[in-house]
Amino acid sequence: xxxxxxxxxxxxxxxxxxxxxxxxxxxxxxxxxxxxxxxxxxxxxxxxxxxxxxxxxxxxxxxxxxxxxxxxxxxxxxxxxxxxxxxxxxxxxxxxxxxxxxxxxxxxxxxxxxxxxxxxxxxxxxxxxxxxxxxxxxxxxxxxxxxxxxxxxxxxxxxxxxxxxxxxxxxxxxxxxxxxxxxxxxxxxxxxxxxxxxxxxxxxxxxxxxxxxxxxxxxxxxxxxxxxxxxxxxxxxxxxxxxxxxxxxxxxxxxxxxxxxxxxxxxxxxxxxxxxxxxxxxxxxxxxxxxxxxxxx
Amino acid sequence: xxxxxxxxxxxxxxxxxxxxxxxxxxxxxxxxxxxxxxxxxxxxxxxxxxxxxxxxxxxxxxxxxxxxxxxxxxxxxxxxxxxxxxxxxxxxxxxxxxxxxxxxxxxxxxxxxxxxxxxxxxxxxxxxxxxxxxxxxxxxxxxxxxxxxxxxxxxxxxxxxxxxxxxxxxxxxxxxxxxxx
Numbered sequence: 001x002x003x004x005x006x007x008x009x010x011x012x013x014x015x016x017x018x019x020x021x022x023x024x025x026x027x028x029x030x031x032x033x034x035x036x037x038x039x040x041x042x043x044x045x046x047x048x049x050x051x052x053x054x055x056x057x058x059x060x061x062x063x064x065x066x067x068x069x070x071x072x073x074x075x076x077x078x079x080x081x082x083x084x085x086x087x088x089x090x091x092x093x094x095x096x097x098x099x100x101x102x103x104x105x106x107x108x109x110x111x112x113x114x115x116x117x118x119x120x121x122x123x124x125x126x127x128x129x130x131x132x133x134x135x136x137x138x139x140x141x142x143x144x145x146x147x148x149x150x151x152x153x154x155x156x157x158x159x160x161x162x163x164x165x166x167x168x169x170x171x172x173x174x175x176x177x178x179x180x181x182x183x184x185x186x187x188x189x190x191x192x193x194x195x196x197x198x199x200x201x202x203x204x205x206x207x208x209x210x211x212x213x214x215x216x217x218x219x220x221x222x223x224x225x226x227x228x229x230x231x232x233x234x235x236x237x238x239x240x241x242x243x244x245x246x247x248x249x250x251x252x253x254x255x256x257x258x259x260x261x262x263x264x265x266x267x268x269x270x271x272x273x274x275x276x277x278x279x280x281x282x283x284x285x286x287x288x289x290x291x292x293x294x295x296x297x
Numbered sequence: 298x299x300x301x302x303x304x305x306x307x308x309x310x311x312x313x314x315x316x317x318x319x320x321x322x323x324x325x326x327x328x329x330x331x332x333x334x335x336x337x338x339x340x341x342x343x344x345x346x347x348x349x350x351x352x353x354x355x356x357x358x359x360x361x362x363x364x365x366x367x368x369x370x371x372x373x374x375x376x377x378x379x380x381x382x383x384x385x386x387x388x389x390x391x392x393x394x395x396x397x398x399x400x401x402x403x404x405x406x407x408x409x410x411x412x413x414x415x416x417x418x419x420x421x422x423x424x425x426x427x428x429x430x431x432x433x434x435x436x437x438x439x440x441x442x443x444x445x446x447x448x449x450x451x452x453x454x455x456x457x458x459x460x461x462x463x464x465x466x467x468x469x470x471x472x473x474x475x476x477x478x
Contacts, residue, residue: 080414084421091334092428134420231428 013155016216020162023205024050027166030201031173033194046169053168057161061153062121065113065262070254071101071123078102082129085141086122092231093145098122107252108132108245111262112144113153120148125252131244139228139238143264146227152220156261159213163206170206177202211280217261218285225290229297239294246287317452324440328461331433332379338422338429339374339382342389345422346371349396349415356406357399366392383430383464390423434463 024046032042076083083100090097098112098120108128114120122144132140147153229235245265255267261283350364370392373385397416400407441460444453452458 081417081421084417084424088421088424088428091425092431094432 010151012216013151013158016155016212017158017162019212020159020166020209021050023166023209024162024169026201027169027173027205030198030205031169031176033198034173034202035176045172046165049168050162050165053165054158054161057164058115058157061157061160062113062115062119065111065259066101066121066123068254068256068259069103069111069123070105071103074100074102079129081134082124082137082141085134085138086145089138089142089145089231092142093149093227095120095145095149098145098148100124102126102129103254105253106130107248107250107267109252109267110140110144110264111259112147113262114148115154115157117148117151120145120153122148127248128245132241135234135237136241136244137237138232139234139241140264142228142231143224143238145231146224147220150220150223150227152224153262156213156217156220159216160259160261163209163213166206166209170202173202214261214281214283217283221264221284221290222293225294226297229294235294235297239291242287242291242294313448314452317449318456321440321443321449321453321456321458324436324443325458325461327436328433328440331429331436334429335379335383335426335433338425339386342386342419342422342426343371343374345415345418346389349393349412349419352409352411352415353396353399353406356403356409360399363392363395363399367396380462380464383426383466386423386426387466393419430464430466437461437463 025043028043028046029039030042032039032045036042074082079100079102082102086100087097095117098114098117099122101121101123103109103123103125105125106127107125108131110122110124110128112120112122122141124140128140129137225238228238232238242265252263252267255263257268260267263284265287266282266284346367350367353360354364367389370385370389374382374389376382377385400412400416406412440458443449444458444460
């Protein structure tokens with residue numbers, strides 16, 4: 001069943017990239033159409049931004065995420081139990097043992113990164129290591145390895161990059177709207193319906209992209225929870241760990257909104273607390289419903 | 298036209314044979330790999346036990362019966378068939394539980410650095426054995442289904458790919474530890 005999930009994941013990645021590419025092209029077309037009545041140059045500009053931004057993000061994502069979080073690589077001598085657990089569950093998940101990092105932060109949290117399982121890395125905060133017992137830590141490690149094994153990180157990295165491109169192009173568009181750049185020498189007539197479509201694209205594409213990314217992110221969390229239980233055969237460890245993690249309401253020191261969806265639980269504790277169930281804006285599903293699903297396994 | 302069809306059919310059959318053969322080889326290698334992992338961990342456990350017994354003896358020298366059980370199971374770890382060795386490991390795991398339970402009666406033992414470290418080492422080796430066994434059984438099941446099902450069974454008979462047996466979990470593992478004061 002897991003293999004089908006991995007294949008489905010790869011297929012979803014392709015679908016998603018196509019959808020985002022259409023959004024990027026659409027927003028480029030819209031800007032071109034509104035300001036210069038020249039959709040082609042708008043599309044070209046959008047494609048150029050995409051061609052530069054996407055490969056850079058894709059290639060630097062792993063090191064960037066680790067650097068931004070302030071994570072330090074650790075050895076077995078420093079954290080014997082953590083290293084043991086990662087080694088154990090790598091066997092269960094049949095992935096190469098990832099590099100192990102620790103973040104000096106009292107807020108309990110963890111994330112995984114690496115475009116391919118061979119380049120995987122997992123990071124845990126000191127707060128997490130202090131608060132969880134072995135069984136709970138096994139659950140968290142299994143969840144992170146599930147992200148690596150299911151190629152979730154590749155999917156989320158591409159998502160983040162594409163949302164970034166759409167935001168940049170959209171930003172240019174709205175600035176031009178705001179400064180009333182407008183069309184000079186309107187010697188060509190434009191179609192009012194197409195004009196409205198173009199405006200809608202410029203305004204709504206960034207929002208649509210963001211919602212899609214967040215929906216995928218939430219879905220991946222459920223999936224990783226399920227895979228984690230498949231590895232450990234023990235839903236109790238992970239659900240207890242989530243309960244302990246959710247009791248924290250502080251923000252992490254080095255978390256950035258761009259990388260928030262990479263963590264096992266939203267690193268912005270205050271925000272998480274104020275969220276209602278199943279919000280469209282949430283990077284993670286509500287912890288209560290994740291625990292509920294785990295308890296029903 | 299006819300020759301083209303005949304060539305196409307031959308190519309297809311050859312492709313099928315190559316692909317099936319390769320998937321048998323891959324699965325058999327996975328089984329071997331999983332067993333190699335179990336073997337490494339069993340050897341590690343074998344080496345850890347004397348250390349553990351010596352450490353615990355310093356605090357609870359009179360718990361002879363518990364030690365004997367552990368040493369007896371430990372000596373069976375490295376010989377016999379895979380299933381024999383897994384059985385011995387199950388026995389050892391049961392006996393170890395009684396040793397770890399001893400630490401509740403001897404607080405000084407429980408606080409001993411060396412003891413804590415050995416306990417973690419033995420836990421991780423046992424988990425690695427369990428996960429490797431999971432993987433081993435999953436792969437063997439996949440392999441056996443392939444050996445038995447049509448049309449891959451033709452290739453299996455032709456190249457002598459025989460069924461492998463799964464590793465059964467010993468029931469003794471689940472026995473509750475007994476503590477004598």
